[in-house]
Amino acid sequence: MSCTLRMEHILLARWSVAALIPDPNECDFSRKMPSGRPLAYLQKITGLRSEPTGDFSRCRSHRPRRETDVPNLRERLLSGQKVQGAFLFLACPDVAEIMALAGYGVLIVDREHAAADLSGALHELRAIRSVSAAPVLARVHGAASSSVKPLLDAGFDGIVAADLRSAAEARALVEATHYPPLGRRGAQFTVSRAARYGYDRASYVDRAGREILVVAMIESREGVEAIAEIAAVDGIDMLFIGPLDLSSGYGRYGDLGSAELKEAIAFAEQRILASGRLLGGAAIDPANLPQMFDRGYSLITSASDTGLLVQGSKAAVYHAPH
The missing domain is CATH 3.20.20.60 (Phosphoenolpyruvate-binding domains)
Known part of the structure; x- marks a missing residue:
């Protein structure tokens, strides 16, 4: 089975993880996405309809371990x-x-x-x-x-x-x-x-x-x-x-x-x-x-x-x- 990774998939994966893991500096995707609606924008460019797990509104308070x-x-x-x-x-x-x-x-x-x-x-x-x-x-x-x-x-x-x-x-x-x-x-x-x-x-x-x-x-x-x-x-x-x-x-x-x-x-x-x-x-x-x-x-x-x-x-x- 082949796997083609596109940038929009990476963005969606990052957004999904950000809803679960802390990052105060890197999770505010609304700054870079149209109309401040990251979920709608990501669904539009990916065609995916998965609902997020976790509270996206709390994304700013989450941070992935580096x-x-x-x-x-x-x-x-x-x-x-x-x-x-x-x-x-x-x-x-x-x-x-x-x-x-x-x-x-x-x-x-x-x-x-x-x-x-x-x-x-x-x-x-x-x-x-x-x-x-x-x-x-x-x-x-x-x-x-x-x-x-x-x-x-x-x-x-x-x-x-x-x-x-x-x-x-x-x-x-x-x-x-x-x-x-x-x-x-x-x-x-x-x-x-x-x-x-x-x-x-x-x-x-x-x-x-x-x-x-x-x-x-x-x-x-x-x-x-x-x-x-x-x-x-x-x-x-x-x-x-x-x-x-x-x-x-x-x-x-x-x-x-x-x-x-x-x-x-x-x-x-x-x-x-x-x-x-x-x-x-x-x-x-x-x-x-x-x-x-x-x-x-x-x-x-x-x-x-x-x-x-x-x-x-x-x-x-x-x-x-x-």
């Missing part, structure tokens, strides 16, 4: 707020909606391990935005511009780059995430979704500089040893400790309880805090969130969609007594 209304995560963190987050690995918009409704302060769509393409990540972003104002980050492998730019142009609020090990990799990440002069991000803001397809072209570059959160993950011995150099790169906002991968360099691989790994994490925490950058990390045990925040963490991920599904599924299985 992605520019999402709280600025970067400024919140820099001001000292503490944020709990979760990872999304399942590449499922429905699951993303459920996680967003739970109330996490930030959600991170995984593009390092998840078997999903860019359009799948965008579907997750749209699903989250439909039910929540939670900021949404994307995790990528490394700092390649080809991985970072499409996600930022799609409207993600920041980038989490996995396993950075040097100042050179940190500089590459900054170049990919920031516009000149700090970076080399391409100028697609005349048509990008992040800039509302060009409607925000005049303001988006400045807003992106203020709001895009740039996170370098520390997940190796080399990364720990390079913390000071990575943190010194202008444009890096946060260093995020990933304990599971970090175990490859400390203790037995995969053993999150080893004394050597705990010492390495404590050492990394101290170096990051001493650098003046934000400290982030994944909680090995969610029960430790209060203590981690007390140690100086600004952002902690404590769950994932996959992990919660596994836990819930196992807990829901009835085991008959023998």
